[in-house]
Amino acid sequence: MIQTKTRKPLRYLVLILLAIIILGPFILGFWTSLLPTADIAKGALWSTHISFANYAEAVKQTAILRYLLNSFVISTLTMAAQLLFCSLGAYAFVFLKFKGRDLLFYLILATMMLPFEAEVIPNFATVRQLNLLNHYAVMVIPFLTSAFGIFMLRQAFRQIPPELKEAADVEGLNHWQFYWRVTLPYARISLFTLAAYSFLESWNQYLWPMLTTFSDKFRPVQDGLRQLQSQETFNNWGMIQASAVIVVVPTLIVLFVGQHYFKNGLNEGATK
Amino acid sequence: MQQEITPASKPSLKPKTLNQANAKGFNLHVNDKWYALAFLGPSVLILGVFVFYPMLRTLYLSLFLTNNVGRPTVFIGLKNYVNLLTSSAYQASLQATAVYVIGVVAFTLILGLLLAQMAVRKLAGIQWFRTIFSATMGVSVSVAAIFWLFIFSPSIGLFDQIGTLLHLPLVQWLTTPGPAMIAVIISTVWMNLGFTFLILFGALQMVPQPLYEAAAIEGASPSYQFFHVTLPMISPTLFFTSTVTLIGAFKSFGLIDLMTAGGPNNATNLMVYQVYRDAFLNGNYGLASAESVILAVIIALFTLLQFKFLEKRVTY
Amino acid sequence: MTTKNGSQQRLLILGAILVAVIAAFAGWSVMSKPAAQAQGAKRTKVVFWNEMTGPAQQQLNTFVKDFNQSQSKYEVVSEFEGNYNEAVQKIINTHGTDASPAVFQSMDISTSQIHHTGYTTPVQKFIDEDHYNVNQIAAGARAFYANKGTQLSMPFNTSQPVLYYNATLLKKYKITPPPVNPSYSDITRVATQLTDRSHKKVQGMTVEIYGWLFEQFMANAGVSLANQEDGHAGTPTAVNFTNAATVKTMKWIQDNLKKGDFVNYGAGANAQNNETASFLSGRLGMFMQSSASIGQLTTGNQDQLGITYYPHPDGQKSNGVAIGGASLWISNDKPSNVQRGAWEFIKYLMTAKSQAQWQVATGYLALNKDSQKEAVLQNLYKKLPATKVPGEQLRAATPNATNSGIFLQGLIQERNLTQTAMEQIYNGSDIQKSLATAQKSMNAYIQGNNRANGY
């Protein structure tokens, strides 16, 4: 429009303000992670002693790297499992014909309404019975599959032209072959979206690991930060901020590299 | 009027009875039950054990008193529910949850929309802003909580310092009820913004440009265009985003745990936190189960609403 | 075309990053491990759960390290499990699984609950087996964790509620300090004088809204909070908040608040931080808190710190207060050699030397009587004579049913309820009515709990 010409500087101003608001906590967190805790405690947000000492301290004195490793292991396993089981499940709902399929689909859809947070009590009892407590398994097994993932991939698989299945039937491909050679490659964008989604979901788990892990050996990073926070009575802010930055940097990198996919995938999910 | 849905836009919540290849192909009479077992078995097992069974079990537990090691011992019918709904503490928790959820949803949407609206117009370097606006998607709960804890911390925190500079009365953000609620809402909104921005930005980008041009020629001012073109055009996405945010807010736990632990004076004691407290701090599993059921019902209702809307949903 | 290539490229980059990070971590954790594993291979592993933070955690970790070096049979692995409240249910919930601890620290008010789960081996068993001289451990602390003559757990980090005053301020306004074992009116006098003579620049006194303090007022007045002699004679079925001594205490606080000689700092961590900050900056003359705060109140405090016993009602002798803190328990779901290792570790922590070091490092009381002779502790007393007072208060009281803690399940609820009542009373509500409401709720809770547990 014509008016925008004159408004340009104003729009940049608003954009920059908004960017500052969004980035503020990051910048402040990163900046204070470079300051000596003594200076932070005095309320000084400026210091001449800028260093990575807090990072060295965090890595040496806390199990922050172990927490990160745990989270990577848990999230990667969860992601891989969800890709496999959700795609298998979705395949069954699209390409297989069996009795009670619709009913089963509705049941699985219904589970999307049930918040995990409201089911922790019996679930805790279950994993305790299975002697899974305080192990990677306890944070992976309940999330091997997800109703949302099945639903989302089912949507994607339905976009596969029926002619492909017919052609595969003519070629004599069985279901495994069709699943592996056609369905998965065809829906790879959706698979990627699910991968990103399940990884982040697992990465952000907080309540469940908090209830089921009892040692640093298996504690994921979210609860690791909680651990650091609650152990420090004399708030060692420099080190805590450094730990937070160590945790946030990998996900930020993944986000920026994979931004393109998140955007497409999310919008697909939102508009379908 | 008639909610006629074009085939392309039909959200496929309903399974089609006759499906694609199998209906038309020559293996019409094949029953794939063994395949189905192999393909679906794992998912059904996991969902059954960790989603279906626990819901029933929670319902069951909610009707009992539990002993000091968490086993249900005395059947008391709906007594737990009665006690809860008449308890002023639980009512306060419901109220706090309502305030929190409404605050989070409202501000997340408004700010998300503002960000998206600002980022959607083409400008030199706008790509940078888009990336920045989506940055909080990469932030996990604990990191967000720690960043904001520092900002809100007394005397050394940013807000306190700014307040001191401007000679404003000091606010004990996390230790006074009202401000503590505001603080957790701000933090949650910030954490939500990246995701909300991306979704709304995508929706705005899909609004056809000629609609704005037509509106401009027809005499609509920018604000008229926003309310009478932009908002209606993205209303399905707006609805999707608000329910997702709403359900997420109902489930908020980590941020509360780290920032306020439900305090001060239970001012931020949200429903999930109350479940955690009663179960895993107080060992009152029967009562906590009843609280879980109430929480599940509320969330299920909103999810159902979302499904219903998705099904009816009109894509233009 | 380009997008496809681009997207595949990005996918590759992402995958590569993921693999690289995992590989890096795996390498790091493998490299950093072998030493610890090789050492622990032949030893019996004893998992120890604690809830200590800050300097106490550091000292505890030092103890663990020293214990592991002092012998070659056991390896104690210490795990921090969050705050006291969290830990109780964690302990109960993991019992019988591979995740459970062999020895754990659990807070004072969880004693009855932990005992009733039947998940622990009373330390009495090992005391008897070893003919361990239990008399060297402070009786008042032992009594709290004993039931009907059996020592259930070993008192560990132990504090006494005491009254702190700013001696320098009192001198400045020419006020006679309160006696070492003050009555309510002694405190009222000092508070009034402070407020008046400073022209309200200094606030006289605060009593935090804190259930623990509520319990200690009753203990020091010699009245039972729960029936069955505070649970020491059997499972309590009711509580008594509305007794004369409690009403009198609440009235004392309420009246002084109205007069403005006392001030209300509210409840929770917030109140504790604020009252400490005010006290240190000379704006508050007196407050009551755990003796474990001594460290915080002496470091960097130019003013001289004064400490007295917990105040008692006028016209009667002080009965003595119960301790606060936590004790060490041994789980019974571990094989006997592990339980034995746990006991050996407890014994190590209770030596005179360890206990003396513990008090110096943390402000918790040294429970071993012989610790008083240790040089580190002597040095502390020489430097800060006031730090002697909490220990003296502990030794001064003869343990009886009312000052040995309350053997009742659901003390967390009790504290929530009494704190609500205190809050109401501080804001001017009717004392009798507020206490009665809390009492009714607590009795209902006890009945439900007893029913659920089949008592």
Next chain:
Amino acid sequence: MSIELKALGKEYTAGNWVLEDVSAHIESGEFFAIVGPSGCGKSTLLRMIAGLIPISAGELQIDDQVATNLPPKDRKLTMVFQSYALFPFLSVTDNVAFGLKARKFPADEIKKRVDKAIDLVNLNEFKDRKPRDLSGGQRQRVALARAIASDVKICLMDEPLSNLDAQLRIKMRTELRNLQRELGLTVIYVTHDQVEAMTMADHIMVLHNHEIQQIGTPLDIYNQPANTFVASFFGTPRMNLLPARVEADRELLLANTLKLSVPEPLPVADYVVGIRPNALRLLPQGAGEPNAQVKTVEYLGSEIILEAELADGTPLELVAAAKDQYNVGDWLNVAIAGQAYVFDHDGQAQFMVEGGTRHATGNHASVQA
């Protein structure tokens, strides 16, 4: 409601002009078409007139008022978009009423105007429908009704018929034209379809290569193309453009094959001669030397389109009577039988020859006007 374009120009990045020196006068009540191939800047020009994109150079006058920097809503015009730009969430009535509501007209006035507009485009039965429940033609009418309801007399149309199927498009041409006359609208109509422009417009502006090629009535444009671009753009099948050189004193040799006599001697140079397919005659077999070979044969029913190749390889399109029979590979004998347009080697029209007489071409006058 006349419109005056005075040397309008548009640059998106400095020095990079997508439109240059566009001047024209559009009379009140005129149907003015802007035609050109895609990318020629015709939509840009329309959007500049509408005020949707800023004008970089020159001046725009609407109704004798300078409008160069006015916002769109103050230009007293309306626009119909190629995609119709209907609001999918509004019913037909509300779509038509959109502008009136935005301009805060009183409710009864809105109702009156909307009813009238909907009536004019025959959409009475569909008033309450949403756009998605309408056919393409009906949507087109809604867009028209919206333009009509605003009651302003200038209507800009951006390829409004291009999304319709062929039959409907032809029907709508007439309807649009009738409506325009009936309401006395000044229409600026952008299209890439020369037939549409020819059949509907009072005047046509031909845009190509960032500038005006010619402005004139359809007849002018067809009969007196200003250059080879205009000549080949209008008319189906397209005009044949043949390279020519001076062969004899009063004779041009086209594509080394065909001879064209000109009334007066020409300077020796390279020329291009344009001959419409229907100005070529097929001589009966054996009447002379065959000079072209058939490459494809296209039967249209009423006639046959032949694509042939002249002896030197230059392609040539011809029209033949349907009753005749042609096969690929047949040799033909082609002669010039109608108008031949002579252009200089830059493509600018020089004159037209018909039966050996010279006629002037290239209505440059209207460009300069």
